[in-house]
Amino acid sequence: MISTSLRSLIAPFWQLDAGGPPSRRRGSVTSVPVNTFSEGQGEPGRASTAVAVSAFDVARVRGLYPALGDGWIHFDPQAGAQIPGSVSSAVANAFRGFVSNPNGVYAGAAHTRGIVQAARVAVADLVNGKPEGVVLGPSREQLLSSLAESLSARLGLGAEIVLCRLDDDANQAPWLRVTDRGGGRVKWVEADIETGEVPEWQFEELVSQATSVVAVPLASSTIGTVIDVAAAAKAAHRVGALLVVDATSAAPYELLDIERLGADALLVSANRWGGPQVAAMAFRDPAIFSRLRAVNPDRNAMGPERFELGEHQYAMLAGMIASIDHLAGLDESSVGARRDRLEHSMFGLRQYQQRLLFYLLNSLASAPQVAIIGRAERRVPTVSFTLPGVPAAKAAKRLADNGVCALSNVPSRYFAGLGVPEYGGAVTVGLGPYSTPYDVDQLVRALASLG
Secondary structure, eight states: OHHHHHHTTOOTTOOOOTTOSOOOSGGGGGOBOGGGOEETTTOTTOOOEEOOOOOBOHHHHHTTOGGGGGOOEEOOGGGOOOOOHHHHHHHHHHHHSOOOOTTSSSHHHHHHHHHHHHHHHHHHHHHTOOGGGEEEESOHHHHHHHHHHHTGGGGBTTOEEEEETTSOHHHHHHHHHHHHHHBOEEEEEOOOTTTOOOOTHHHHHHOOTTEEEEEEESBOTTTOBBOOHHHHHHHHHHTTOEEEEEOTTTTTTSOOOHHHHTOSEEEEEGGGGTOOSOEEEEESOGGGGGGSOOOSSOTTOOGGGGGOOSOOOHHHHHHHHHHHHHHHTSSTTOOSSHHHHHHHHHHHHHHHHHHHHHHHHHHHHHSTTOEEOOOOSSBOSEEEEEBTTBOHHHHHHHHHHTTEEOEEOOOOHHHHHHTTGGGTOOEEEEOOTTOOHHHHHHHHHHHHTTO
């Protein structure tokens, strides 16, 4: 029975460290000392090694988000994280400034060119890539569509593409469209039905000499599972296939490194970490542009411009730059170049959020009628769950009535395979840098009222 299957997916092994859970008092959000966290915490079989870093000041970080003043509790970063004040100011200043088509010879055009180049540099810092390899666009879906169209000749009859069942439907759509049109074959990397993990051996088994593209997420946007992209890279590059990785759901939580991951193309969407609705696709080797069919009809387009259609949203790019600077400044003690500050700030953020994730998982597991979907050892702070007898939409409405924002019935092939839609759907929650133990308590309290 599906109810028995889903109930068995509660993750009982997620335990807090010996120091116990964070305080449930509202006043506890002023500062959570990160030096109480441990590397490998929550990962069975790994020894715990103390990490000495500065405190992650949640109260200070919350003060950077004007929208939090309305009292709502936000567990919906998958739909777009809250916007820091510095980002909205950057967008407003760009709109008020003198910007124009970048091809002009006057000051406004030069300013516009400066914004575009600064955005490429900022994204390169975010992913540890090269500015000349960064393609900018309005959304990851549009960028993926452009890449899929460029590669469509490689995905015709006899060619294969490997996709992941955990990926977002919007990411899969462009690849399915071009393979269906050209007669290519799609192979699926599956997630374990109980743990939600993606066994790495599948990549070696599924990738063949006929494989042209392997497209996977770095992390699931519904259950948080982190994919072993290095294993995918090894299998793909063994046969000369292109590895395309969507890091959108991991970027708000993990320090990205395109070189370490081995991805040929890495996508991010700024709205997931508090930026505007704009995206980027970074190529590890900018020389690849000369080997790919251009999407931009302008024959004079060079480098990343070959994949950029129409004019950029220049004010949104200014906001993207500010949002990456915001990530780099989450720890106000961070110094040095932006990449160095990102490394320091994201490390502190990850330690704080992993602690809070353990608290969230334990709180949900102890709540009546809550069944957590998946129990991957490596995961970002995103969780989906069902409530037997309670439709997910009704649960999300009850949460909203109690001032808590959460998503319900997010489209997912993995959920469809589990039978989750027939079971009433799933509620999906995620943490932001502004999330607190108090927020978790309010979430669980509202869920308990459904019983």
